[in-house]
Amino acid sequence: MDTESxxxxxxxxxSRSGRSNRHGERHKASSSKDSSRSERSVVLNPPDTPSHxxxxxxxxxxxxxxxGGEPLPGEAVPEExxxxxxxxxxxxxxxxxxxxxxxxxxxxxxxxxxxxxxPEDRARTCRRYLPLALGLLVGxxxxxxxxxxxxxxxxxxxxxxxVCGAACEGLFLSLSFKLLILLVAVWALFxxxxxxxxxxxxxxxxxxxxxxxxxxxxxxxxxxxxxYHGIAQFAVSLVDSLLFVHYLAVVLLELxxxxxxxxxxxxxxTDGETRYYNLGRLRxxxxxxxxxxxxxxxxxxxxxxxxxxxxxxSAHNELYYEEAEHDRRVRKRRARLVxxxxxxxxxxxxxxxxxxxxxxADILEVREAALAIFPSMARALQKYLRTTRRQHCHxxxxxxxxxxxxxxxxxxxxxxxxxxxxxxxxxQYGPERWMADQWTLVSDxxxxxxxxxxxxxxxxxxxxxxxxxxxxxxxxRLAEEFVDPKSHKFTLLLxxxxxx
Amino acid sequence: MSFIPGQPVxxxxxxxxxxxxxxxxxLILGFSIGGGIDQDxxxxxYSEDKTDKGIYVTKxxxxxxxxxxxxxxxxxxxxxxxxDMTMVTHDQARKRLTKxxxxxxxxxxxxxxxxxxxxxxxxxYANR
Numbered sequence: 106m107d108t109e110s111x112x113x114x115x116x117x118x119x120s121r122s123g124r125s126n127r128h129g130e131r132h133k134a135s136s137s138k139d140s141s142r143s144e145r146s147v148v149l150n151p152p153d154t155p156s157h158x159x160x161x162x163x164x165x166x167x168x169x170x171x172x173g174g175e176p177l178p179g180e181a182v183p184e185e186x187x188x189x190x191x192x193x194x195x196x197x198x199x200x201x202x203x204x205x206x207x208x209x210x211x212x213x214x215x216x217x218x219x220x221x222x223x224p225e226d227r228a229r230t231c232r233r234y235l236p237l238a239l240g241l242l243v244g245x246x247x248x249x250x251x252x253x254x255x256x257x258x259x260x261x262x263x264x265x266x267x268v269c270g271a272a273c274e275g276l277f278l279s280l281s282f283k284l285l286i287l288l289v290a291v292w293a294l295f296x297x298x299x300x301x302x303x304x305x306x307x308x309x310x311x312x313x314x315x316x317x318x319x320x321x322x323x324x325x326x327x328x329x330x331x332x333y334h335g336i337a338q339f340a341v342s343l344v345d346s347l348l349f350v351h352y353l354a355v356v357l358l359e360l361x362x363x364x365x366x367x368x369x370x371x372x373x374x375t376d377g378e379t380r381y382y383n384l385g386r387l388r389x390x391x392x393x394x395x396x397x398x399x400x401x402x403x404x405x406x407x408x409x410x411x412x413x414x415x416x417x418x419s420a421h422n423e424l425y426y427e428e429a430e431h432d433r434r435v436r437k438r439r440a441r442l443v444x445x446x447x448x449x450x451x452x453x454x455x456x457x458x459x460x461x462x463x464x465x466a467d468i469l470e471v472r473e474a475a476l477a478i479f480p481s482m483a484r485a486l487q488k489y490l491r492t493t494r495r496q497h498c499h500x501x502x503x504x505x506x507x508x509x510x511x512x513x514x515x516x517x518x519x520x521x522x523x524x525x526x527x528x529x530x531x532x533q534y535g536p537e538r539w540m541a542d543q544w545t546l547v548s549d550x551x552x553x554x555x556x557x558x559x560x561x562x563x564x565x566x567x568x569x570x571x572x573x574x575x576x577x578x579x580x581x582r583l584a585e586e587f588v589d590p591k592s593h594k595f596t597l598l599l600x601x602x603x604x605x
Numbered sequence: 606m607s608f609i610p611g612q613p614v615x616x617x618x619x620x621x622x623x624x625x626x627x628x629x630x631x632l633i634l635g636f637s638i639g640g641g642i643d644q645d646x647x648x649x650x651y652s653e654d655k656t657d658k659g660i661y662v663t664k665x666x667x668x669x670x671x672x673x674x675x676x677x678x679x680x681x682x683x684x685x686x687x688x689d690m691t692m693v694t695h696d697q698a699r700k701r702l703t704k705x706x707x708x709x710x711x712x713x714x715x716x717x718x719x720x721x722x723x724x725x726x727x728x729x730y731a732n733r
Contacts (some may be wrong), residue, residue, distance in 0.1 A: 599643035601695055602663050604637040605702040 635669020641695030
């Protein structure tokens with residue numbers, strides 16, 4: 106059964122973009138085996154849709170192509186979801202097994218990747234890997250210099266060389282091992298892909314790089330033609346110095362930041378979600394804590410659009426009843442969802458020995474099993490996600506993948522549901538959902554200063570901003586007091602009443 | 606009713622004589638006591654000074670001999686038949702009141718209103 110020759114990958118998102126010619130079509134399931142697919146089709150917004158017209162900014166965030174160098178996943182069509190989405194698109198949950206052909210609007214993956222290499226994306230990729238490249242450069246220099254010290258006399262003036270005895274052998278051995286240790290240490294400390302692109306150079310790293318270069322240059326300056334034993338000792342002393350610089354790097358970059366001395370309060374502007382973090386001593390303003398950027402769960406402010414404003418007299422009442430009604434609806438949908446999922450899970454179980462004799466048509470692979478039980482719970486899940494306004498976070502494909510994952514690992518229905526009942530951190534939704542990778546630091550204090558008590562600034566991205574407040578962790582004065590265990594004595598406090 | 610440690614206790618007292626009533630094989634007086642040096646004085650609702658560990662009358666049975674003799678709730682018992690009750694444990698107080706061979710209990714008790722009554726009348730004398 107050829108269900109995967111060509112197919113389109115939609116998200117629930119894109120199908121709501123208002124294209125009327127899509128409404129009649131049956132929307133499909135994703136394929137079962139990703140690796141066997143040679144071609145993936147991706148649907149792009151045609152230019153005349155209202156969501157595309159509203160994002161006319163030159164930067165590429167609003168375009169369907171997100172990151173230049175990376176192939177588009179099947180459902181990466183980010184748009185602003187419109188508020189009144191409850192009425193549209195009931196087809197999502199109803200069918201999962203029909204496969205559509207490609208439409209005239211879809212492109213193949215190669216074309217899409219070719220589209221992605223716009224100049225600004227190239228520049229951004231450059232900037233992202235620049236520190237890594239610089240680190241590699243310095244590392245190569247570090248490796249090459251001692252070897253050059255040793256090899257140059259042999260290459261350039263071999264006639265003046267005296268033969269060096271066993272002492273040199275020892276020096277060569279120690280040099281090679283120290284070089285090896287230094288290389289591993291440099292790789293461990295510096296050659297790590299950075300998690301965030303920061304607007305400023307890390308002062309410590311700059312200082313260390315400068316120090317290393319200065320050290321190497323001064324050694325080159327004093328490199329003279331002494332006897333070979335002296336040259337070998339010279340090279341070994343260089344490697345020793347480099348090792349000490351590396352120790353300094355460990356202390357500056359890693360150990361000093363460990364001690365937390367600031368408590369940072371981050372509040373999201375759209376809905377007030379607040380998180381608290383303890384951070385270490387940071388000389389540079391950019392925050393070295395990537396967890397800070399991925400803390401908040403991504404909910405758009407259409408949540409706020411759902412609240413209608415009445416005149417002052419009945420405002421309280423209306424708000425109260427509306428919220429009560431909403432809670433009731435959420436609970437009702439949640440109950441139905443839990444029942445539907447539990448029932449769906451009873452329909453499938455792992456194949457036992459005696460089932461092997463059953464007809465082959467009844468034996469299913471994981472993805473097929475997931476696809477088979479998905480329709481019975483899809484509607485309830487869709488309704489629940491709509492009521493809690495989280496339907497844009499989970500595409501159909503991701504739900505089926507999660508279901509297959511749960512089936513393979515023998516998870517209970519409740520475990521499967523946890524991902525949808527409890528909103529998790531943003532990272533769980535995958536990079537294509539987390540639309541904010543471009544952050545701006547906004548502050549009315551000096552942006553070059555370090556963190557202090559009472560610092561307040563704003564981390565702004567496209568959809569919302571995070572207000573960050575920094576508080577000092579208080580200095581605790583700890584005193585000692587020894588309590589003798591024998592001193593724990595008690596008396597009874599009675600108040601009896603006796604009648605006489 | 607408050608006392609200063611180290612100083613003798615002075616109080617205006619009233620003498621009350623209670624005749625015990627025989628109820629089956631028990632002799633009862635018809636009231637309940639609370640307090641004592643082994644008890645928690647803070648929980649005493651009747652004492653003026655919350656560090657007072659004296660014996661107080663916490664309940665008077667209606668129609669009993671104590672009520673007939675004029676004992677009231679909240680009275681502090683200072684002496685029972687000559688025995689001091691200001692520095693006794695709760696159990697000692699109970700024993701002194703329930704001696705089987707005694708039919709009559711003569712107690713000295715004090716209450717706030719007594720002090721005030723005396724002060725008023727003394728004040729009247731002082732003015733003269």
